[in-house]
Amino acid sequence: MGKKNTENKTAGAARYSAVFIGLFAALFALLIWNINTGSVDISIPDIAKIIFTGKGDETQVGIVWQLRMPRIIAAAVLGGGLALSGFLMQTFFGNPIAGPFVLGISSGSKLFVALTMIVALRFVPFVSSWMMIAAAFVGALIAMGFVLLAARSIKQMSMLLVAGIMISYICSAITEFLITFAQDADIVNLHTWAQGSFSGIKWADVKIFSAVIAACLAAVFLMSKPISAYQMGESYAQSMGVNVKCFRVLLILMSSLIAGCVTAFAGPISFVGIAVPHLIKLLLRTAKPIVVIPASFLGGAVFCLLCDYIARVAFSPVELSISTVTALFGAPVVIVMLIRRHGMRV
Amino acid sequence: MNEYYFRTSDLAVGYNGQTLIRDIEIKVKRGEILTLIGPNGSGKSTILKSITKHLAVINGDSFIADASVGAMTYKQLSRQLAVVLTERIKGELLTCYDVVAAGRYPYTNALGLLSEEDKKKVHSALERVHASELAEKDFAAISDGQRQRILLARAICQEPEIIVLDEPTSYLDIRHKLELLSILRSMAKENGIAVILSLHEIDLAQKISDKIMCVKGEVIEHFGTPDEIFKEDIIRELYDLQSGSFNIAFGSVELPAPSGTPDIFVIAGGGTGIDTFRRLQKENRPFYAGILYKNDIDSQVARALAAEVVEEEPFMPIGDAAFDRAMKLMEKCSRVICTNPPAGGCAGRLSELTQAARAAGKLE
Numbered sequence: 001m002g003k004k005n006t007e008n009k010t011a012g013a014a015r016y017s018a019v020f021i022g023l024f025a026a027l028f029a030l031l032i033w034n035i036n037t038g039s040v041d042i043s044i045p046d047i048a049k050i051i052f053t054g055k056g057d058e059t060q061v062g063i064v065w066q067l068r069m070p071r072i073i074a075a076a077v078l079g080g081g082l083a084l085s086g087f088l089m090q091t092f093f094g095n096p097i098a099g100p101f102v103l104g105i106s107s108g109s110k111l112f113v114a115l116t117m118i119v120a121l122r123f124v125p126f127v128s129s130w131m132m133i134a135a136a137f138v139g140a141l142i143a144m145g146f147v148l149l150a151a152r153s154i155k156q157m158s159m160l161l162v163a164g165i166m167i168s169y170i171c172s173a174i175t176e177f178l179i180t181f182a183q184d185a186d187i188v189n190l191h192t193w194a195q196g197s198f199s200g201i202k203w204a205d206v207k208i209f210s211a212v213i214a215a216c217l218a219a220v221f222l223m224s225k226p227i228s229a230y231q232m233g234e235s236y237a238q239s240m241g242v243n244v245k246c247f248r249v250l251l252i253l254m255s256s257l258i259a260g261c262v263t264a265f266a267g268p269i270s271f272v273g274i275a276v277p278h279l280i281k282l283l284l285r286t287a288k289p290i291v292v293i294p295a296s297f298l299g300g301a302v303f304c305l306l307c308d309y310i311a312r313v314a315f316s317p318v319e320l321s322i323s324t325v326t327a328l329f330g331a332p333v334v335i336v337m338l339i340r341r342h343g344m345r346v
Numbered sequence: 347m348n349e350y351y352f353r354t355s356d357l358a359v360g361y362n363g364q365t366l367i368r369d370i371e372i373k374v375k376r377g378e379i380l381t382l383i384g385p386n387g388s389g390k391s392t393i394l395k396s397i398t399k400h401l402a403v404i405n406g407d408s409f410i411a412d413a414s415v416g417a418m419t420y421k422q423l424s425r426q427l428a429v430v431l432t433e434r435i436k437g438e439l440l441t442c443y444d445v446v447a448a449g450r451y452p453y454t455n456a457l458g459l460l461s462e463e464d465k466k467k468v469h470s471a472l473e474r475v476h477a478s479e480l481a482e483k484d485f486a487a488i489s490d491g492q493r494q495r496i497l498l499a500r501a502i503c504q505e506p507e508i509i510v511l512d513e514p515t516s517y518l519d520i521r522h523k524l525e526l527l528s529i530l531r532s533m534a535k536e537n538g539i540a541v542i543l544s545l546h547e548i549d550l551a552q553k554i555s556d557k558i559m560c561v562k563g564e565v566i567e568h569f570g571t572p573d574e575i576f577k578e579d580i581i582r583e584l585y586d587l588q589s590g591s592f593n594i595a596f597g598s599v600e601l602p603a604p605s606g607t608p609d610i611f612v613i614a615g616g617g618t619g620i621d622t623f624r625r626l627q628k629e630n631r632p633f634y635a636g637i638l639y640k641n642d643i644d645s646q647v648a649r650a651l652a653a654e655v656v657e658e659e660p661f662m663p664i665g666d667a668a669f670d671r672a673m674k675l676m677e678k679c680s681r682v683i684c685t686n687p688p689a690g691g692c693a694g695r696l697s698e699l700t701q702a703a704r705a706a707g708k709l710e
Contacts, residue, residue: 094436225458229451231437235400239431240451240504241424287438290457 016291019283023298027076030305034072035064037309039317066203072305073210074201078262079272079304080297081213083280084220085262086273087296088255091227091289092248093151096337097161099273100140100259104167106268108143109136109260110194111171117190118182129208129264136260143167144256172268195321196267198308205265212261217297220254224289227251231287269304270323271330276300278337303329351376351540352508356406359389359396365404366392369565372408374540374557376507379530381551382544384561385585390544391432393561394512397542398429410508424452428501430511435485435497442488442496443481446471449503471503472496475529491522498529509533511543515550523547527554549597552576560584591650600650601627608632608653611672611679611708613699615687619644622685623651634679636672637664637696644687664695672699682708 035047042050042060050056050064086099100106116135120127150163172194179190192199220227226247229237238244262269276299281287284295307325314320350373360366367389374380382390395401397408399415408415410426418426428449435445449471450464460468472478475495480488485496494514501509511530515523531554534541545551551558551572558575560568562584568575575581581592589602604626610633612622619635620643626633635648636656648655656672658664676682682703689696703709 096438222456225451225454225456228458229448232440232445232448233433233436235429235431235433236435236448238400238420239398239424239427239429240448241419241421243420281439285439287440288444290459 012286016284016295019280019295020298023295023302026302027298027305030302030309031072031076034075034305034309035068037313038063038068070201070203070206071198071308073206074198074266075304075308076301077206077210077213078198078266078269079302079307080300081209081216081258081262082269082272082304083276083296083300084217084293085255085258087277087289087292088220088227088251088258089273090277091230092251092255093160094231094233095160096278096341097274097334098164099271100255100262101168101268101270101273102161103143103147103164104171105140105143105147105164105256105259106263107168107171107175108141108146109139109263110268111175112136112139112142113264114175114178114190114194118178129205132264133208133212133261136264137257138260139171140256140260140263141252143171144252148252192321193267196269196323196326197311197319197321198266198304199319201265209261209265213258216254216258216261217293220258221290221293223250223254224293227289227293231289266322268323270327271334272300272303272307272326274337275326275330275333276303278333350374352408352410352542354397354406354408357393357396357403357408358405359392359401360404361392361401363404365564367561367564367566368405370406371566371569372397372542372559374508374542376538376540377534378556379534379541379543379554380557380559381555382542382559382561383546383548383551383584388561388563390561391512394510394542394544398427398510399423421452424504426506427508427510428504428506430494430497430501430509430514432512432516437485440485441481442477442483442485442492443468443472445485445496446481446499446503449500452504467505468503471499474502474533475499476525490517491519491525494518494522494526495529498526502533506539508540508542511541513544513546515545515547523550530554548576548581548592552597593646593650595646600647603627603651603653604630604632606632607678608634608675609679609681610634611636611676611682611703612648612652613682613684613687613696613703614638614644614648615642615685615689615693615696617643618685618687620647622683623647627651634675636675637668637693637699639693661692663692669695669699673702676703676706676708680708681710682706683710 036044040063042064046056046060047064050061082100089098089100089103090096112135113132116131117127120131146167147164151160175194179194226242229240229242230247234244277292277296280292280295280299284291307329308322311320311322311325352374354370354372357370358365358368370393372380382393384390392401396403415423447460447468450460450467454460454464472481475498477492477495477499480492480496514526518526527550530541533539555572558570558572559566560575560580568580576594578592578594591600593600610626610631612619612633612635614622614635615638623635632653634654635652638645638648638655638657639660640657641660645655645657654675656668656675658668684700687696700709
């Protein structure tokens with residue numbers, strides 16, 4: 001018996017290692033692939049030279065450093081953040097179909113960022129990244145508040161999603177309305193952003209969101225112990241010594257902060273938050289937060305790098321919105337999950 | 347220190363500020379089992395949830411070794427008190443081992459990683475509930491009986507001084523009920539753990555508990571040892587038994603006696619009559635029974651089911667009073683059933699009774 005146990009534990013550890021190695025390999029491959037691809041052809045030796053020495057053809061240096069690199073980092077970091085935020089929301093609602101996009105959290109952020117920009121640009125020449133994050137965070141929290149309000153009266157999980165989607169539509173409608181009538185050159189650019197995109201990210205942005213997301217990732221990882229208790233249900237978590245009330249607040253704040261931060265820079269991006277944690281759990285065959293949290297982050301990075309690659313390249317020079325691509329891959333995963341859940345119990 | 351390890355003082359419980367039950371005074375020593383019994387919806391779970399801090403109390407407090415539970419943090423409480431709830435454990439892809447290991451939560455490091463010591467404790471908890479072979483099974487795919495054992499192992503793993511269980515035997519078959527309760531019993535006695543649980547099976551409650559609390563109405567009327575509580579009238583009142591009866595000696599229930607004027611007399615004794623009594627009850631035929639010694643096992647059942655039982659004092663020869671009464675009742679009946687009781691020695695006059703019935707052509 002004891003021997004079998006050890007064997008199983010070793011099998012689990014081997015599986016975890018394999019998944020992590022696979023994810024890192026995929027991440028690395030996609031990073032290179034993404035840098036190497038674009039409307040301007042740059043050879044790999046040239047790119048290596050540009051990255052490691054910073055020298056080369058001036059236009060090419062500009063393309064690699066100012067366009068491709070920030071965008072790639074954004075796709076990786078923000079994608080990882082989305083998956084993380086999705087995982088937290090799934091934990092909070094005890095529902096694998098919860099996520100920042102379907103619950104309308106991303107759209108709430110979007111609305112507040114748009115609103116802030118339109119209002120703020122009348123008074124100041126530009127809106128700082130911090131202000132964007134703050135606005136997105138507030139928007140996320142307000143949308144989350146509505147979802148929680150709905151969750152209190154609606155016990156059925158599928159109905160909760162319907163409520164989230166409705167909130168999402170309302171926020172998007174208001175955002176589009178604002179953008180349409182804003183008639184400001186700066187705000188016209190908002191349109192691309194409002195559809196979700198990793199383009200136009202600057203190094204200054206990269207520094208800020210990387211710091212925020214890295215801090216959140218570390219914090220969430222340190223929360224993996226109470227998260228594992230919370231996965232068993234509130235009552236059991238409490239009996240294990242978790243202060244459930246505080247923990248719930250913390251979960252909401254963290255997931256909203258991450259979702260808000262992502263939305264502030266890349267707009268609302270669909271389905272990453274649901275599909276990635278689900279796929280990661282399938283691969284790992286466990287829901288233990290201590291492995292699922294880092295793996296989901298990596299998975300989100302890989303997923304978004306791949307989707308961004310497709311968005312850029314598929315119909316080049318026309319660029320697709322990132323949500324178009326993530327939905328194409330993510331939505332089927334969600335549908336399969338819904339069907340399987342429905343099959344198990346209503 | 348107070349001699350009671352766990353006690354409540356002036357406790358009032360309920361929901362949304364509305365008091366459901368007040369003045370609850372629970373007192374449990376180490377190694378004792380306290381069982382809450384009472385009808386559905388009487389508030390057993392409410393009391394248990396209030397003790398475990400899952401529900402805010404309306405008034406009063408609980409004390410573990412004189413430390414106020416209300417003032418404890420959840421973390422402090424988790425090292426003292428473990429629970430087995432009626433609520434299902436959520437979570438995906440959990441093995442039974444994972445569920446039991448969750449009991450180590452209050453003792454593991456900041457990331458929740460299990461030390462070798464923790465792992466040993468998980469295994470010994472699994473052994474304790476005879477579930478080692480379930481360790482790697484998917485928790486969602488095991489039977490109810492297995493699930494309750496795993497949940498108990500989880501609670502054991504938490505190394506509590508008190509375990510609170512809310513209806514742990516629901517949905518279990520009789521074998522698993524006995525198994526679970528005997529594990530609880532040995533844990534209480536061997537490890538000096540105080541056990542507080544609620545049960546629907548009053549027969550089992552009577553047998554495993556050191557203290558019984560009857561939960562019904564706004565105040566607790568009965569709290570005491572099983573022999574103080576298990577009185578026919580207390581149980582009858584507790585569960586509002588209008589018909590049927592509860593047998594104190596066996597802790598078993600009997601359905602109500604058939605009504606109407608009996609036409610059948612059953613000559614029984616020494617346990618030979620029980621089947622006949624129950625059969626007549628099912629056929630809804632009222633009957634008389636006799637002549638039974640008051641200590642006879644037949645007598646216990648006949649008292650619940652027969653219209654009248656002719657009884658005699660234990661170990662005495664059957665006297666004239668009982669014999670005449672039996673003859674008189676037999677005359678009123680058109681049928682007599684003899685279950686062939688042992689009719690020698692002091693019970694010799696049972697044969698006389700049988701012969702009289704045969705002579706009258708009533709014997710079947």
